[in-house]
Structure formats: C-alpha cells, structure tokens
Amino acid sequence: MSKEHLEYLKKEKKNKLVIITSRLLILIIFIVTWELLSKLNLINSFLYSSPSKILNTIIKLINNKELFKHINITLYEVFISFSLSSIIGILIATLLWFNKRLSLIIDPYLTIINSLPKVALGPLIIIWVGASINSIIFMALLISLFTTIINIYSGFNSINKDYIIMFKSFKATKYQIFRYLILPSSLNNIIATLKINISLNLIGVIMGELLVSKQGLGYLIMYGSQVFNLDLVLTSIFILGIISYLMYYLINLINIKSKSLI
Amino acid sequence: MNKVLEIKNLKKIYHSKETETIALKDISFTVYEGEFISIVGPSGCGKSTILSILSNTLDKSSGDIDLNNKKIAYMLQNDCLLSYLTVLDNCLIGLKIQGKVTEEDKNYVINLLNNYALGDFINKYPNSLSGGMKQRVALIRTLALKPDILLLDEPTSALDYQTSLTVSKDISKIIRQEKKTAIMVTHDINQAISMSDKIIVLTKRPATIKSIYNINLSSNNPLDRKKEKDFNDYYEKIWKDLDIYE
Numbered sequence: 278m279s280k281e282h283l284e285y286l287k288k289e290k291k292n293k294l295v296i297i298t299s300r301l302l303i304l305i306i307f308i309v310t311w312e313l314l315s316k317l318n319l320i321n322s323f324l325y326s327s328p329s330k331i332l333n334t335i336i337k338l339i340n341n342k343e344l345f346k347h348i349n350i351t352l353y354e355v356f357i358s359f360s361l362s363s364i365i366g367i368l369i370a371t372l373l374w375f376n377k378r379l380s381l382i383i384d385p386y387l388t389i390i391n392s393l394p395k396v397a398l399g400p401l402i403i404i405w406v407g408a409s410i411n412s413i414i415f416m417a418l419l420i421s422l423f424t425t426i427i428n429i430y431s432g433f434n435s436i437n438k439d440y441i442i443m444f445k446s447f448k449a450t451k452y453q454i455f456r457y458l459i460l461p462s463s464l465n466n467i468i469a470t471l472k473i474n475i476s477l478n479l480i481g482v483i484m485g486e487l488l489v490s491k492q493g494l495g496y497l498i499m500y501g502s503q504v505f506n507l508d509l510v511l512t513s514i515f516i517l518g519i520i521s522y523l524m525y526y527l528i529n530l531i532n533i534k535s536k537s538l539i
Numbered sequence: 540m541n542k543v544l545e546i547k548n549l550k551k552i553y554h555s556k557e558t559e560t561i562a563l564k565d566i567s568f569t570v571y572e573g574e575f576i577s578i579v580g581p582s583g584c585g586k587s588t589i590l591s592i593l594s595n596t597l598d599k600s601s602g603d604i605d606l607n608n609k610k611i612a613y614m615l616q617n618d619c620l621l622s623y624l625t626v627l628d629n630c631l632i633g634l635k636i637q638g639k640v641t642e643e644d645k646n647y648v649i650n651l652l653n654n655y656a657l658g659d660f661i662n663k664y665p666n667s668l669s670g671g672m673k674q675r676v677a678l679i680r681t682l683a684l685k686p687d688i689l690l691l692d693e694p695t696s697a698l699d700y701q702t703s704l705t706v707s708k709d710i711s712k713i714i715r716q717e718k719k720t721a722i723m724v725t726h727d728i729n730q731a732i733s734m735s736d737k738i739i740v741l742t743k744r745p746a747t748i749k750s751i752y753n754i755n756l757s758s759n760n761p762l763d764r765k766k767e768k769d770f771n772d773y774y775e776k777i778w779k780d781l782d783i784y785e
Contacts, residue, residue, distance in 0.1 A: 439617040446594045446613040447636040447684075457632065461623045 326511045334512040348516065350493040351482060354410060355524075358417035359478040363471055365418075366425030373426075374433045374459065375451060391423040395481075399488045408489045416488070417481025421474050428473070432466030433459050468532045475524050483517070494520075540571035543609045543687055543720050544593075549602035551588050561745035562588050566602070568739060568748065570688070570720060575711070577723045577731035580741030580749075581781055586724040588746075590690045593722070612686035616693040618677040620665040626652065627661045630680045637684075644683065651679045655713060671702040675709055682717060689714065691723040695730065707734055707761050715759055728781075732773045733761035740780045750780050 308328045314320045315327035322330065338344035373380035399416065406412045436459055444454045486495020494513045501509030549566040552559050562585035570576055580586050591597035593604065594613035612633070620629050630648045634640045652661055655675055665673060674694060681689055694710055695703035711734045714721050725731050731738050738752045754773060756764045764770060 437617065437619075439615050440619050440621075442591075442596050443613070443615055443619045444636065445596045447633040448595075449636045453636050457636065458621070461621070464623075 324507060326508045330508045331512045331515055334508045335516075338512070344516075347492055347494055347497055347513075348520070350410075351486065351495065352520070354413050354417065354482045354485070354493065355475070355478050358414045358421065358481060359475055361414070362418050362421040362425050362478065363474055366422055366470075366474070367429055367467070369426045370429035370433060371455070373430050374455065380430070387423060387427060391427060395419045396484055399484070403489050410490075412489050413482055413485030413493075416485035417478045420481035420484070421477035424477060425470055425474050428470040429463070429467060432463045432470070435466075436462050465532075468528065471531075472525065472528045475528060476521060479517075479521055479524070540573070542569055543572050543607060544570040544722075545603075545605040545607075547603040547605075549589070549592065549604065550600045551585065551592060551597075552600045564745040564747050566746070566748060568751065570722065572687075572720055573718060574737060575714060575721045575723070575735045576737045576739065577725055577735040578739045578741060579725060579728055579731050579777065579781070580746060581743050582726055584741050584744050585746040586726075586741060587692050590692050590722065590724055593688075594690055609687035610684070611688045611690060612681045612684045613690045614677055614681040614692065614694060616696055618665075618673040618697070620668075620673055620676060622665055625662050625664060626657065626668070626676055629665065629676060630683050633680060633684045647685075648679060648683045651682060651713075652676075655679065655709065669702070670698050671706045671709070674698065674706045675713075678710055678713060682713070682719070687720060689719050689721040691721060693725055694723065696726070703730075704762065710734070711759065711761050728774055728777050729765070730761075732756075732770060732777070733764045738773075738777060740777055743782070750777075752777065 311325075312328045315322040315325065315330075335344065338347075373383075395416065398419065402412050402415055402419075406415050440458055440462075441454060444458055449457070482493070483495040483498075486493040487499050490496040490499075494517055497513040498510050501507065501513065546569070547567050549563055550561070551563040552561050566589065568576075578586050578589060588597065590613065592599045594611060596613070621632065624632065627645075627648065630652065631640050631645065634644050649661065652658055657672060657675060657679070660668060660672070660676075665676070668676065674697075678694070691710070695706045698706060707730055723731070723734065732754060735754055738754060740749045740752070741747070742749045752773060756767050756769060758764050758767065
C-alpha cells in the first residue's frame with residue numbers, strides 16, 4: 278500500500294471519528310444542559326421535566342410492569358397495521374398494473390383519499406368500528422395504505438419501456454413480464470415504500486391511541502397530559518423515538534438482506 | 540440463395556388525438572439467407588419502426604410480411620441487461636420466458652460467452668461489465684434464441700466512439716461466424732458500409748425506399764473495410780441520397 282493511500286485511509290478514519298463524537302457530544306450536551314437547567318431551577322421541572330425524572334419514571338414503569346405492557350400493545354398494533362397495509366398495498370398496486378383501465382378509472386379517487394387528512398375521520402371511525410383496538414388499526418391503515426399503493430404502483434410504472442419491449446419480443450405474457458421484470462426491478466422501491474409505511478403506521482397508531490384507547494404509548498401520553506404528569510408524557514415520547522429508530526433500522530437490515538437474495 | 544424474408548408495401552400510420560402521422564409508406568424489400576442488411580435514413584424517419592413491426596412489438600397498418608416460418612430475435616439500442624441476474628441468466632432469460640432452457644441451450648450460451656471473451660464473467664452481474672461487454676452480452680442473449688434473422692436497432696449508439704468501433708467489429712464477426720442473417724438500423728453511414736452486404740437508404744418521413752446499394756468490398760472486417768478504395772465512393776453516394784440539407 279502506498280504512503281498516499283495510507284494517508285487517505287487515515288483521513289477517512291479521522292473524518293468518521295469526528296462525526297461520531299460530534300453526534301454523541303450533541304446528545305450529551307443536550308441531556309446535561311436540560312438536567313442542569315432543571316436542577317438550578319432555571320426551568321420549571323414540573324412543566325419541562327428533566328432527564329433524571331424521565332429515568333425515574335421509566336424505572337417506576339418497569340417496576341410496576343406497566344412499561345412493556347404499553348410498548349407491546351403499541352408494537353402489536355403497528356405490526357398488524359403495517360403488515361396489512363403492506364400486503365394489501367402491494368396486491369392492489371399489482372392489480373392496477375395488470376389492469377391499466379381500472380387504474381385510470383380509480384386514479385382521481387386514490388388521489389382524493391390520499392390527500393384527505395385522515396385524522397378528520399377519527400370520530401367517525403370510532404363510531405363505525407367501535408372504541409377498540411380495531412379502530413386504532415383501521416386508523417393506521419387508512420393513513421398508510423393509499424400512500425403505499427400510490428408509491429408502489431408508480432414504481433411499477435417507472436421501468437424503462439425498452440425492457441418491456443424486449444420482453445414482448447420474447448413473446449412474454451403479462452404475468453411473465455411482471456414476475457421476471459417488474460417485480461424484481463421494483464424491489465428497491467418496495468423497500469423504500471415500506472420504510473415510509475412503517476413510520477406512517479406508527480403515526481396512525483399513536484393518533485388512534487390518542488383518540489380512543491386504554492393501553493399503549495399514545496394512551497400514556499394522553500393520560501399523562503390529562504393528570505398533568507408531564508414526566509410521563511415526555512417519557513412516552515422518548516420511548517417512541519427509540520422505537521421508531523429501531524424500526525427504521527430493522528427495515529434497513531431487511532433491505533441489505535433482500536439485496537443479497539436476488 | 541434462399542429468401543428468408545419478404546416485405547411488400549409495408550405501411551405504418553401512428554395515431555394520436557391531434558393528428559395521424561404516416562411513418563412508413565410502400566416499403567418493399569427481400570432478405571436472403573446469410574445477408575447483413577443495414578437500413579439508414581434521416582433521423583426520425585421511421586427506421587426503427589420497421590424493426591419494431593418485424594419483431595412483432597408494434598402492429599403494421601397494412602402490407603405483407605412473409606417470414607417463411609423463420610424465427611426472428613430483436614436486439615435493442617439499450618442493452619437492457621437485468622441488474623439482478625448474472626450474465627449467464629441474462630443470456631438465458633429469453634429462453635426461460637419461452638419455457639425451454641435445455642442443457643444444450645445452456646452449453647450453447649456458455650460456449651458463445653467463452654468464445655467472445657466473456658468466459659470470466661459468466662457468473663458475474665452486469666455492473667461489473669464495460670459498455671462494450673454489455674453490448675456483447677445483449678447480442679449473445681439474442682443469439683441464444685437461435686434465431687434465423689437478427690434485428691439490430693442502433694446497437695452501438697449508446698457507446699463512446701472507440702467502444703463503438705470495437706463492438707461493430709465484434710458484432711460483425713459474431714454474426715458472420717454464427718452464419719446468421721441480420722437487419723441493422725443505424726444512423727451511422729460509416730458503420731453501415733463497414734458491416735453490411737446491402738444498404739437500404741430511406742427518405743424523410745413518410746419513409747419510402749430511396750435506393751438500395753450492394754456493397755462489394757473484399758474484407759469482412761469493419762476496420763479493414765474502411766481502408767478500401769471503394770469505401771469513400773459508397774459513403775458519398777449514400778450521403779447524397781440522404782438529402783440532409785433539403
């Protein structure tokens with residue numbers, strides 16, 4: 278290895294180190310400042326809480342076995358609605374790809390439903406579906422499904438026309454074009470859509486829980502604000518942050534795995 | 540020589556909401572076994588339309604195409620390699636679609652890959668190939684179907700000048716060695732003269748046949764052909780026929 282290359286590697290390594298330490302530093306400064314401000318009574322810790330109070334709340338929630346119950350419920354709801362919207366979304370996008378006329382017919386409806394702020398339907402959903410976990414899943418589904426359909430369908434349509442002509446010159450059937458060209462070429466787009474989908478489902482579930490629930494992180498936030506326990510509200514938000522990061526990380530892992538599959 | 544393809548009075552009209560455009564009018568020509576034919580013409584005149592119709596990816600408006608039960612395969616301008624398949628699987632995709640990849644087919648393709656300097660890349664993915672190699676793989680994918688007639692649509696236009704010269708040489712060599720009949724569309728007169736036995740010159744849109752030249756040059760190697768005395772004569776005649784400035 279040449280001297281220049283070693284120097285290049287050294288520079289790259291240093292660069293990476295600076296980025297990682299800076300990231301950590303931001304977090305540490307944020308936590309320490311927050312804690313100090315609250316300890317020195319410069320901010321009202323009743324309203325703004327503090328890292329140590331959040332830690333205490335987490336420990337308390339773990340001790341009375343509440344924490345994982347709420348996390349599990351929220352995760353369960355996200356899992357169900359994410360799976361449903363991914364499967365139904367891919368199926369409908371496939372159906373639309375196979376039937377161009379159908380896609381032209383329902384196109385304006387898809388756009389309208391997609392742009393409608395679904396939270397406005399919240400009260401109706403509770404009345405129609407009932408004040409239960411079903412309402413929450415329905416809400417999340419409503420928020421994520423149409424974006425999934427539209428993104429995956431437009432991915433199917435973005436394949437270079439030359440490839441389709443080539444498959445037609447092989448006398449491929451429509452099914453074969455889909456199976457051997459459209460689907461494998463769309464894999465990256467599908468994974469990217471699932472990434473958006475998972476955060477949309479988390480938003481939907483929390484929104485649903487804020488409206489109607491007796492369990493889950495959304496419920497904890499709602500309950501905390503009603504009894505003015507803002508430590509509880511901030512703790513729930515903190516845990517939500519960690520969960521959404523972990524979910525994003527998980528989909529990224531699937532992305533790397535699926536690339537090695539095809 | 541045996542006739543492999545006869546086209547009579549081929550006509551193509553494109554329809555859109557505003558207007559209809561006549562792309563091809565009265566196109567008639569005959570192709571004999573083993574011939575390498577080039578079609579040249581002003582850009583946008585409808586050269587590629589002829590290939591699209593012959594490959595059955597576009598419907599003709601009227602006219603007759605007599606294929607004598609010969610099999611046709613189409614190679615597009617874009618190499619159209621699938622990034623998620625290995626070089627070998629890319630070459631076999633056409634056969635797979637038609638539902639028949641035998642051991643014999645597989646060996647035939649592997650042999651072609653080996654013969655044309657792609658042996659080391661059989662199990663690699665297209666992203667490890669250069670532009671010229673990709674075009675050779677695309678040609679072998681077309682040959683894998685064992686067609687009687689190959690249709691080549693501007694096979695080198697996506698490549699840089701130097702690569703385009705070597706790919707022209709490779710294509711010419713491969714098609715002559717495998718004893719195939721070929722119809723190539725190109726905008727490059729030099730390429731047409733250096734590769735073909737016969738050149739069909741089309742007029743501006745609506746395209747009709749302006750002239751047909753039989754190319755009598757002694758070498759079959761495109762690079763050597765360019766050094767021959769008659770090369771420039773052909774070039775000047777065809778250039779005149781194209782009427783670029785009228």
